[in-house]
Amino acid sequence: xxSRDRWSEIFETISKNKLRTFLSGFTVALGIFIFIILFGLGxxxxxxxxxxxxxxASNAIxxxxxxxxxxxxxxxxxxxIEFKNEDLDDIRQNFSLFTEYITPRISRSALTKYxxxxxxxxxxxxxxxxxxxxxxxxxxxxxxxxxxIEERRKSAVIGRLVAKDLFKDEDPIGKYIDIGSSAFKVIGxxxxxxxxxxxxxIYIPYTTRQLMEKSTDRVDQIVVTFPKELGHAGxxxxxxxxKKYFKDKKSIDPRDPNGxxxxxxxxxxxxxxxxxxxxxxxxxxxxxxxxxxxxIGISNIMVxxxxxxxxxxxxRKAIGATPKSVIQMILQESxxxxxxSGYLGLFLGIVVLKNVGLRLEDYFIKNPFIDMSTAIxxxxxxxxxxxIAGYIPAKRAARIKPxxxxxxx
Amino acid sequence: MISIKDLHKSYSIGNSSLHVLKGINFEVEEGELVAxxxxxxxxxxxxxxxxxxxxxxxxxxxxxxxxxxxNLNETKxxxxxxxFLGFVFQSFNLINYKSALENVSLPLYYQGIxxxxxxxxAMDYLEKVGLKEWSTHLPSELSGGQKQRVAIARALASKPKxxxxxxxxxxxxxxxxxxxxxxxxxxxQEGKTILVVTHEEDIARMCKRIxxxxxxxxxxxxxxxxxxxxxxV
Numbered sequence: 001x002x003s004r005d006r007w008s009e010i011f012e013t014i015s016k017n018k019l020r021t022f023l024s025g026f027t028v029a030l031g032i033f034i035f036i037i038l039f040g041l042g043x044x045x046x047x048x049x050x051x052x053x054x055x056x057a058s059n060a061i062x063x064x065x066x067x068x069x070x071x072x073x074x075x076x077x078x079x080x081i082e083f084k085n086e087d088l089d090d091i092r093q094n095f096s097l098f099t100e101y102i103t104p105r106i107s108r109s110a111l112t113k114y115x116x117x118x119x120x121x122x123x124x125x126x127x128x129x130x131x132x133x134x135x136x137x138x139x140x141x142x143x144x145x146x147x148x149i150e151e152r153r154k155s156a157v158i159g160r161l162v163a164k165d166l167f168k169d170e171d172p173i174g175k176y177i178d179i180g181s182s183a184f185k186v187i188g189x190x191x192x193x194x195x196x197x198x199x200x201x202i203y204i205p206y207t208t209r210q211l212m213e214k215s216t217d218r219v220d221q222i223v224v225t226f227p228k229e230l231g232h233a234g235x236x237x238x239x240x241x242x243k244k245y246f247k248d249k250k251s252i253d254p255r256d257p258n259g260x261x262x263x264x265x266x267x268x269x270x271x272x273x274x275x276x277x278x279x280x281x282x283x284x285x286x287x288x289x290x291x292x293x294x295x296i297g298i299s300n301i302m303v304x305x306x307x308x309x310x311x312x313x314x315x316r317k318a319i320g321a322t323p324k325s326v327i328q329m330i331l332q333e334s335x336x337x338x339x340x341s342g343y344l345g346l347f348l349g350i351v352v353l354k355n356v357g358l359r360l361e362d363y364f365i366k367n368p369f370i371d372m373s374t375a376i377x378x379x380x381x382x383x384x385x386x387x388i389a390g391y392i393p394a395k396r397a398a399r400i401k402p403x404x405x406x407x408x409x
Numbered sequence: 410m411i412s413i414k415d416l417h418k419s420y421s422i423g424n425s426s427l428h429v430l431k432g433i434n435f436e437v438e439e440g441e442l443v444a445x446x447x448x449x450x451x452x453x454x455x456x457x458x459x460x461x462x463x464x465x466x467x468x469x470x471x472x473x474x475x476x477x478x479x480n481l482n483e484t485k486x487x488x489x490x491x492x493f494l495g496f497v498f499q500s501f502n503l504i505n506y507k508s509a510l511e512n513v514s515l516p517l518y519y520q521g522i523x524x525x526x527x528x529x530x531a532m533d534y535l536e537k538v539g540l541k542e543w544s545t546h547l548p549s550e551l552s553g554g555q556k557q558r559v560a561i562a563r564a565l566a567s568k569p570k571x572x573x574x575x576x577x578x579x580x581x582x583x584x585x586x587x588x589x590x591x592x593x594x595x596x597x598q599e600g601k602t603i604l605v606v607t608h609e610e611d612i613a614r615m616c617k618r619i620x621x622x623x624x625x626x627x628x629x630x631x632x633x634x635x636x637x638x639x640x641x642v
């Protein structure tokens with residue numbers, strides 16, 4: 001296998017049969033190249049999907065007030081339900097075992113100014129627990145804390161893009177910004193995996209927001225997180241008892257489908273995960289299909305190559321080549337070519353994937369990649385099948401009598 | 410050198426079988442130059458193929474240089490061919506992507522001789538057939554006569570006991586044919602045993618002995634006075 005003489009004989013054959021070498025090499029390189037590109041893009045699609053749907057905490061239930069659609073206990077239908085601050089405390093007290101964080105969320109859009117820069121951003125009045133629900137990552141400064149809430153401070157945590165828009169290169173921490181005509185001190189800058197829109201938010205204490213709105217204690221929305229250990233079934237049960245509690249408290253007919261709305265993220269998570277599985281399946285099928293096409297391609301070429309060489313093999317046998325040496329020659333040649341071009345295709349595919357990766361984010365493909373082990377395994381599979389595809393006709397060619405092979409014109 | 414006894418060979422064509430060789434007996438001594446003659450279908454090429462171990466007889470004994478040739482598998486046949494025999498074909502059968510020198514050195518490659526030595530030997534034989542200056546040329550760049558001379562050099566390079574030539578002049582014009590026969594005669598004069606299959610009377614007359622085949626049997630086997638090819642050139 002490693003005799004220098006045999007290798008030089010093979011190099012000679014390869015270099016003097018350029019078309020043949022090119023054809024088989026090209027097939028393998030192309031096969032691997034396409035496999036890597038498609039698989040990588042598929043992974044990119046998966047990444048985008050995960051970013052879109054799996055960014056927030058999955059162990060959260062969103063409680064939204066609505067309007068009743070049935071009369072109940074002397075109340076007319078079409079009554080507006082509202083959440084108050086006391087509801088937060090009630091949840092904390094009655095469901096202490098099932099809750100981790102409880103936060104209200106009061107969203108308002110407000111014109112925000114700093115010096116002569118201004119823009120309209122969404123401002124969310126929240127409690128400190130909100131950080132864990134949105135998976136907010138603090139880049140600079142700090143998040144809101146309990147003191148901010150209790151003292152109704154005018155503190156603001158701004159998104160990365162808000163800081164970029166308003167402050168340019170300036171350090172925003174400790175500066176005052178004008179939100180809807182009130183001055184807020186910037187105490188932190190955050191980033192969020194959820195993308196650009198999330199990073200254009202401003203978080204302020206919900207109590208401050210309530211103060212600004214004539215000291216109301218109304219809350220738009222309540223978000224509750226529960227311990228992950230509850231699991232999907234536990235979460236559904238918790239949601240049901242929470243709903244029952246609130247319908248009772250707010251005097252809503254238990255059969256009324258409106259009144260209050262709950263959104264349980266575990267349901268979303270379960271659906272998302274199912275979709276992710278389907279996506280993975282599609283990516284795998286595409287990859288497998290490409291690989292099979294590649295295998296068929298290289299097999300065809302190998303059969304053609306051996307057929308084309310029948311006469312040459314006959315000559316070689318007539319002047320003393322053993323069947324073993326004939327098979328060995330063909331195999332060594334094909335493995336050499338496929339390994340080399342497979343590596344080339346692998347390399348090119350990864351380079352292209354790296355380079356196009358950043359430009360495809362607009363097309364919902366983020367950070368396309370292929371893990372090395374998959375890429376190398378695919379290359380090896382093609383090489384092995386190329387060798388098998390060469391071995392079968394080579395074996396047949398080595399077995400036919402030289403006299404028959406010589407007659408082959 | 411060669412001894413065959415009661416050699417039979419038939420080919421099956423569809424359901425019927427064609428009996429090509431019907432009991433051939435003959436001996437060839439070392440240094441002979443034998444022409445095997447016969448019209449097409451007489452079995453002369455089949456005989457040569459069996460002698461060349463390119464084909465296997467159904468029945469009979471074949472002894473080559475005291476080695477009984479039987480129960481051949483492909484590997485063994487390849488080794489014997491490489492050791493004992495040199496082939497010259499009507500259609501030259503050179504490998505078209507290899508230069509003249511590489512073609513000649515190929516049998517030496519299969520003998521396991523090192524590259525440098527191989528090329529030296531091959532160059533010697535090319536010189537012997539008068540094609541030293543053409544060593545780097547591909548077969549497509551050579552004339553028919555030159556190709557056949559390269560093929561002869563290749564057949565000789567492995568120092569075979571016997572040279573088998575199957576219609577070596579079949580694809581050549583008469584002048585070139587005589588040049589090739591002149592070369593074959595010279596090689597024979599150096600002591601090499603040579604068998605030439607031909608259907609041309611003038612080529613056969615340039616050998617020392619003529620064996621005539623008809624319908625699978627030898628009908629004539631005689632020594633003749635050799636005509637020197639050089640007298641025509």
